[in-house]
Amino acid sequence: MRKVILAGLVSAFLAGGAWGSPEFWRHEWPNTDFETSSVENWVEILSGGPSKDGIPALDSPNFISIDSESRIGATEPVITLEMGGTPRAYPIRYLTWHEIVNDVVDGVPVAVTFCPLCNSALTFDRRVDGQVLSFGVSGKLRHSDMVMYDRETESWWQQAIGEGIVGHFTGAELETLPSWMESWAEFSTRNPDGLVMAEPGFNRDYGRNPYRGYDSSTKPFLYSGEMPPHGIDALARVIRVGDRAWPMARLADAGEVREAGVVISWRAGQASALDTARISAGRDVGSIRVRDADGQDVPHDVMFAFAYHAFWPDGEWMLGN
Known part of the structure; x- marks a missing residue:
């Protein structure tokens, strides 16, 4: 997947002399303020293979009842979010292919995220300075961790730390909400009246x-x-x-x-x-x-x-x- 694509990209960067410079990214990100950044060494940021939104984040997903779900294996991991209201499960079988889910839970706008290369599963409140942001997958990696971006300002955010690293929101921090990974059997047994994210309508080999x-x-x-x-x-x-x-x-x-x-x-x-x-x-x-x-x-x-x-x-x- 990423490995084959990356071998060619790395060679191209080195040959073209763009290695370690934000100038290389400007053509893809004309609305990002690269003059404002906390990144000291741009060599740390690499393309993960897919371009901007090449890994499509999910927005306002549908949910189904526990007893309506038959695809997920008992030991398969899900990200559990229990915030008032009805507990929700976000299956990793979907997040592996989408990495970010923009949702609203109990009135709170959230971003449920999973970076496979770091095994990092974090849920954030999408509100920053009174503004509700929505997040996409930039296609970039830093220390092998997903770099997210917000669609409102196209600032870049480091998923592992929930912090803006490039652009308007540099230095801003997302509030991390309590969530955890557990098996589908654990979630469904504890929450028989809970909800699980329905299979997205994309052509992916989920699972x-x-x-x-x-x-x-x-x-x-x-x-x-x-x-x-x-x-x-x-x-x-x-x-x-x-x-x-x-x-x-x-x-x-x-x-x-x-x-x-x-x-x-x-x-x-x-x-x-x-x-x-x-x-x-x-x-x-x-x-x-x-x-x-x-x-x-x-x-x-x-x-x-x-x-x-x-x-x-x-x-x-x-x-x-």
């Missing part, structure tokens, strides 16, 4: 993983930064809460960890979306839930270790030693 074997790779795709410390594999999953990260392996061994003001629990039964050709057949990586001392869900991310180290180089590794 197939186009990144087959990725989370067993030794090196991330299009990443040239430092590898994680402490002997942690680059594509090992970690649970990030704020600027701290807990290795998934530690949680799988312990079942539950209580420290730094949070309670993190692990439960078997969720398939990796980045393992086998069919997501439903992926190996069991387990599900994470993060709550505070009062039992309230806490915003967090389950991402690859290399991405955590790239965006939080001074972050605290919670190794439990």
